[in-house]
Structures are given as structure tokens and as C-alpha cells.
Amino acid sequence: MNSLVNKPTSREKIWHIVNSIPDGKVxxxxxxxxxAGLPGRARYVGYCLRNxxxxxxxxxxxxxxxxxxxxxxxxxxxxxRQRDLLLSDGVTVVNNKVTIASFLWVPSLPExxxxxxx
DNA sequence: CAAGTGACTTTCG
DNA sequence: CCGAAAGCCACTT
Numbered sequence: 001m002n003s004l005v006n007k008p009t010s011r012e013k014i015w016h017i018v019n020s021i022p023d024g025k026v027x028x029x030x031x032x033x034x035x036a037g038l039p040g041r042a043r044y045v046g047y048c049l050r051n052x053x054x055x056x057x058x059x060x061x062x063x064x065x066x067x068x069x070x071x072x073x074x075x076x077x078x079x080x081r082q083r084d085l086l087l088s089d090g091v092t093v094v095n096n097k098v099t100i101a102s103f104l105w106v107p108s109l110p111e112x113x114x115x116x117x118x
Numbered sequence: 119c120a121a122g123t124g125a126c127t128t129t130c131g
Numbered sequence: 132c133c134g135a136a137a138g139c140c141a142c143t144t
Binding site: 010041047 | 138139140141142
């Protein structure tokens with residue numbers, strides 16, 4: 001069946017998944033890639049977050065490394081910004097790191113499917 | 119077209 | 132826990 005809308009590009013899929021992460025939850029580069037249908041493309045997720053148009057709103061701060069660490073070196077301006085955004089979402093950040101076991105977003109299949117609006 | 123570059127991940131010591 | 136190595140792939144030079 002024909003779709004009425006254009007196919008999203010890979011980076012649009014990534015942005016969509018990132019913005020689907022609920023407040024108070026986090027995900028990882030690798031998982032975002034998987035959920036966007038781009039397995040093995042964790043580095044590309046990082047690329048897309050760094051190079052996103054400044055006019056779109058993106059919850060980039062909810063994306064962490066696979067071990068829960070922020071992607072930025074502790075103490076850097078970006079790390080501090082990300083920490084503050086996470087804290088204001090209710091996510092605990094200790095030593096530049098989030099306890100993945102407590103805050104990882106694990107959507108059910110229906111929840112994932114309905115992140116897409118038709 | 120070849121080579122360098124990552125907001126990455128996993129494995130191994 | 133830390134670092135190195137290898138795998139990864141889009142993008143830039």
C-alpha cells in the first residue's frame with residue numbers, strides 16, 4: 001500500500017526515536033540505532049545528534065554510552081549541560097554516569113509502534 | 119577513489 | 132576500573 005508521506009531518512013528516524021524517550025528515562029547510542037531500524041550504527045547516532053539542525057528540538061541529553069556514562073568528558077561544558085538537563089528530568093547522575101539498570105527506556109512493542117504518528 | 123574522523127560498542131588483559 | 136584493539140559506517144578531505 002502506498003504511503004501518503006515521504007519515507008523518513010535515517011537521521012529522521014534517529015531523531016524520532018530520541019524524542020520518543022520519556023522524561024525520566026534514558027537510552028544509549030546503540031539502542032537508539034537498533035530502535036530506529038539501523039542496527040550497528042551507534043556512531044551514526046552520535047553523528048546525527050552532533051550535526052542536528054539548530055531549529056529542531058531534540059532530547060539529545062537522554063542518550064548515553066552503553067555503560068551509562070555521558071559521552072562527554074566529566075567537567076566539560078557539554079557534560080555539565082547534559083547533567084543538568086538529566087537532573088531536571090529526574091534522572092540521577094553521579095560521577096558523569098547514570099545507573100542504566102534504573103533509568104533505561106525499554107519500550108514494549110505497542111509502546112514503540114505508537115511512537116510513530118500516522 | 120583512498121584515507122582520516124568520530125556525541126560508539128565489545129572484548130580482552 | 133582502565134586502556135588498547137578491533138569492528139563499525141556515514142561523512143569529509
